[in-house]
Amino acid sequence: MIIGVPKEIKISESRVGLTEAGVRQLVAEGHRVYVQKDAGLGSRISNEAYIEAGAELLDTAKDVYGKSDMIVKVKEPLPDEYDLMKEEQILYTYLHLAAEPKLTKVLCERKVKAIAYETIEGPKGGLPLLTPMSEVAGRMATQVGAFYLQKDKGGLGILLGGVTGVHRGKVTIIGAGVVGTNAAKMAVGLGAEVTMVDVNRARLEYIDDVFQGRIRTLYSNIQNIEECVRESDLLIGAVLLAGRKAPKLVTESMIRTMTPGSVVVDVAVDQGGCIETCRPTSHTEPTFDVGGVIHYCVPNMPGVVARTSTYALTNATFKYASMIAQLGFEDAVARDAGLYKGVNVYGGYVAYEPVAQDLNMEYRPLQLG
Secondary structure (H helix, E strand, O other): OEEEEOOOOOOOOOOOOOOHHHHHHHHHOOOEEEEEOOOOHHHOOOHHHHHHHOOEEEOOHHHHHHHOOEEEOOOOOOHHHHOOOOOOOEEEEOOOHHHOHHHHHHHHHOOOEEEEHHHOOOEOEOOOOOHHHHHHHHHHHHHHHHHHOOHHHOOOOOOOOOOOOOOOOEEEEEOOOHHHHHHHHHHHHHOOEEEEEEOOHHHHHHHHHHHOOOEEEEEOOHHHHHHHHHHOOEEEEOOOOOOOOOOOOEOHHHHOOOOOOOEEEEHHHHHOOOEOOOOOOOOOOOEEEEOOEEEEOOOOHHHHOHHHHHHHHHHHHHHHHHHHHHHOHHHHHHHOHHHHOOEEEEOOEEOOHHHHHHHOOOEOOOOOO
16 A cells, blocks of 8 residues: 655644654555655654655655555644545544534545544553543643743742642643543642542542542532632643543633633643633644633644654554555454544545534444445
8 A cells, every 4th residue: 555644734733644663664564655755853753764764755745645545644634735635545643523524524525534543442442542642632731731820921820739838739630531640640740739520430439549549539510610610720621522522511601710820721622622711722822811811722732742742643553554554444444343433434424423413414334344
């Protein structure tokens, strides 16, 4: 199979779809790999490294899309890339289509075979291709929040861990999944006073056990969320419903009860956000103010720690890229039930039911055999 790796064009997105090690393995397996010139520089992977791994460099994204059977990316295609995609081409990347109605329509119109990293399931459940970036984003959420709590950044002037004889900062994390757990690790490590809220009692029990009581856990309901938001110096949204829009658990009225200078980080913004006042921002203009509360809502947070993120991502995505390249799209999907759940668009229709429901589009599952 011919595999193409274009350069990412989202603002401040420095990750790349395949590392040089991933390219080398695909070439060894008998495939041809095209990489757009300079695609890896943001992750400190040189053009020479790709050439040594067996890739062929192409100057433009148009060339890469035009020559490739499968496109391996990091982020969803942007409007400048829509016309580059062609019928029957395999697109393997993060898509988050529940928040992207226009892109979904384009993928259907062009009859692209689109597989979303974020809906592929592992043999024992879970979302193995989302996990590494969720780990990165969760850890970054606390780091970013601590940064914007500084007075010179407009924040309260609070050190999350406090010092001897002084109150510690209060952090509330909505959602106790991978993002939330990693945000909690960082917050606890900094010495903050941490509360986690979730509807999954088993998950809260796990958090209690792992953190040995250093985190207050609360069941997610309106009253508990309301009280936690009001008390928080840093509020982190970490809610995920696989492939679906995030539910709006924190209302604008709740946000307006926070102390001016408090900080909100909504990691769920790429799925529409779980905080009503949030809207997508970028690494160049990452924050905005609502009622004096600083909001940080960058959808591609891991993009600025690209070296770490790119290698972590290829470690997770390579298995399925190799399978698709070896067997072809249909046979690979037929062989692996978890990969089947990654198919979001096929044959001109939405093939993943939660996306179809959220976007009010026709759902037509991929029929095998």
